[in-house]
Every structure is written in C-alpha cells, then in structure tokens.
Amino acid sequence: MKATLLAAMGTRFQTVEAEPLYSVATILDPRYKDRYFTSAESSKLARSALTQEVEKNEESSLQTTTTEAADPASKTPRMTAEPNASSCFKGLYEEFLQEHAAEQGGASSTATQVQIETYLAEKTIHRTESPFEYWGKNKERFPSLATTAAKFLSAPSTSVDSERLFSTASNILDEKRNRLSGDHVETLIFLKTNLPMYLSLNPKDLNPQED
Known part of the structure; x- marks a missing residue:
C-alpha cells in the first residue's frame, strides 16, 4: 500500500x-x-518565475503612475499655440516620458534583484512562525516582494462551504419531507x-439543568 501511494504521488506531483x-x-x-x-534546476526556475512576477507588478505600477502623471498635462487647456509648435512640444514630452520610464525600469530591475538576493540569503524563519507577520514586518525592506507575496500567499477561493450548504438543504427537504415551507x-x-x-462556544447550554 505504501509503495502504491508513493508511486501515485510521484506520478501526480512530479512536475x-x-x-x-x-x-x-x-x-x-x-x-x-x-x-x-x-x-538546482527547479530552484533556478523558481527564482526566474519570481523575478518575472515582481517585474510584472512593478511595470504595472509604473504604467499606472505614468498615466496619472500624464493625465493632468493632457487636460490642461492651451490658450494660444501654433500647430507646429504644439506638435513639436508633444513629441518632446512623449520622448521624455519614454526615456524616464526606461531609466526607471532599469533601476527597478536592479533593485528587484537586490531584494530577491538579500531575501534569499537570510535565514528562514521557524516553521511555527507566521509568514504573514514576517511580510508585515519586512514590507519596508522588501516592498516589491511583499506585494507579490500578498498575491501568492493569499487563501485560495473554494466552493466547499457552498457545496455543504446545498447538501444540507437536500438532506432536509427530500421526497419524504417535501411539504415544509x-x-x-x-x-x-x-x-x-x-x-x-x-x-462549542457555549458548552453550558448542553446541560442547562446544571445551572
């Protein structure tokens, strides 16, 4: 039986x-x-996947910041401007934004690698400690990693409770008891x-006569 279970787990979880x-x-x-x-290959793939996720979150945050910064400028009315001058200024402004985003992206990538390497170089916490408390205390040191951890360490959604509720209803209202309101x-x-x-919160209610 043990060999069968081990083989099944190896087949199901080998990848x-x-x-x-x-x-x-x-x-x-x-x-x-x-x-x-x-x-070592699995560890390398995990590091690469983590880097991609963190950089993806940072790019999304950077795009949001750039959009918010560009919106007020685009809504500012221009009183007098020649068509050629306006077009030239707009082109320079867009070029400046692109260069700024590229510079920020390069710096962000370096900062991301520093955060990842520093985090992995430190000792692991004890298995009884909470990872959520750890990230709450270290979100200032590793802001990008803390944001990604909040996404990947959250509780997954489940339909167990709703399925149990449907089963309870079907057990109460059945063919032999179908006239309940x-x-x-x-x-x-x-x-x-x-x-x-x-x-369970009020065990005394099980034996009210004891009172």
Missing part, C-alpha cells in the same frame, strides 16, 4: 516544482524559500449550520 504558481508561493514563504527544491427550511438550515458552532 509540481515546474508550476510557477506553486514554486513562487513556496519561495515567497519565509519558512521555506528555495531550500526545499529537489534540484420555505421559512421553515431556511430556519432548519440555519440551525444545522450554526448550532454546532454556538454550542
């Missing part, structure tokens, strides 16, 4: 380290970083879902 979603999430977890990849069904579903939680 998991090559998936950017999982590799970036792992390397951004300060409890693990790049210490647990099974090969909508209000009664809603009340029973509410009690089924919330009563265990209420009793």
